Amino acid sequence: MPHPWMPQALKADVGDHAPCDPEFPARAIAHITADREADAEAPLDLVPFGNLQGFFTGGGKGRAPHILWDPFTGAFAQFFPATSRSKALSDTAGGTRTNRAGKVVIQIEALFFPHCRVDGKVFARLVDTPCQGWDALHAWVSSWDVPDVWPMGPPTSLSRRTCPDDEWRSRGGWYAHAHVPENDHVDPGSWPAFVSRPPGPLPDEPRFEPFPGASFFRAGRRSPVIAEMHGRLVAEDCDRYTSGTGIDVWGPGDVRSYTAWQRKLGFEGGSADGVPGRFSWDRLAVPGV
Template sequence: MPDIWMQGAVMVDLGDHAPCDPAFPAKAIAHITADRNASAEAPEDLVPFDNLKSFFTLGGKGMAPHLLWDPFTGAFAQFFPASSRSKSLDDRPGGTRTNRAGEVVIQIEALFFPHCRVNGRIFTRLTDTPCKGWRELNTWVRSWGVPDTWPMGPPTGFTSVRSPGVWRSQGGWYAHAHVPENNHVDPGSWPAFVPGQPSVPGGGPAVRPTFKPFPGSSFFLDGRKSPIIAAMHRRLVAEGCDRYQSSGDIEVWGAGDARSYAAWQRKLGFAGSDANGIPGRSSWDRLHVPNV
């Protein structure tokens, strides 16, 4: 099982842990702290990392993320384990429970605001910073089954684009600007995903693939229970191939899975015995099932 605490992060456990909702796919949410209102004409010094860490530990604990990340130094502070929800998203009563809507919903606050000044230099976008620690962060989030993808597109400016249907059905990275029930427009930009590198003799651990490798047709037997099947279920629904008659027991392979997978095979152009509802390597690889 992946580590619930990111290696190298300062652990500042706030307690008050609560589970996420595995009926939704795994997600990561990108924020910036946006703690100063600077401009090109009036830049301001970056707020010290320890100030923000103290804020989320004390008066701001009701809006604390999982991680505070300093992209200038690579420092991290972690306030909740990955297996718990955190609190950086607005969550309206009766809505989608934004902070919990995923097998994990890992939230990262990058210490940044536009036109911040560090050592005399002005930084307009997060991607202008050194982004130190991003490789480690991307790898850790990936280890929790969050695919390296932006279902609503990577953030390229401070604009809001939201689709509750995409949010419910697709795992991956979301900007704060993408999350239902929220009106923020951050983070404005975010670094590119780091390619996973396999382990080598004497090297570090392997980075798990973004998508689940094909487990073999014999894996899909009636009654088989696995999070892989739940992840496949969500992808079939997202692809418009929902032939399920119930939303229960999504981790168990059954007739609804076979019907839905056959619809996916037909969507890809397969027919006859090639669209019998039993996954094959070609159709599986094109489904992009998140690695869980």
């Protein structure tokens, strides 16, 4: 049985679950957040992941997808289980039930807009980004029997091509927001290629260290968990350590390095204080000990 909640995603359940229509085939809908308007001459900084997560759990609940995906860091937040409809599509009463028409209708919002700027580099298309985490996302969507096909063709430009109602009802697979009936959007413009997988069952999900609580991280605390955290911070280019010894003991280098990680996730001010919280810890994916 596939997981209703993507194992790699932060569970940010907004409630208001409602069933899909299982008489229709399984499908996935590809969106981009498109939350800023930029162009090649005037690029803009990417909006922090935490801002969009806060929007979809706050004032934007009525527009929330299943998954918010950061293709630059591989971070995920999930707002509805796969077994529920989400709300990211226009869905006219008495129409094609766009948010529900499928065994599942898994909707993904990639944190991206054309000509966004990240660490000084500008990205014109989603496929130009690192697409971190796409393999895990694709595997999870596929576990819900969403076929690796684009009935309207893969998105290659920001243009509208509406799927006929009869085809929408009869063909499963991946659809761009630009393809969905009753909607007027042109996104996502591009999407990463499907990940080839060997035949047979999917491997077990990797086990990550659960958040031990903020009080765990006190000066002098010695633990293999801290050593594993150290390794992950270094791997994420958040190495602010001045010594390579005592990596299993919580100290000032850990605070500096964890602050760098929090800032990389988009936290600012007192929210980037170097003390792990559940959200940032889950995103760091510290291997289990």
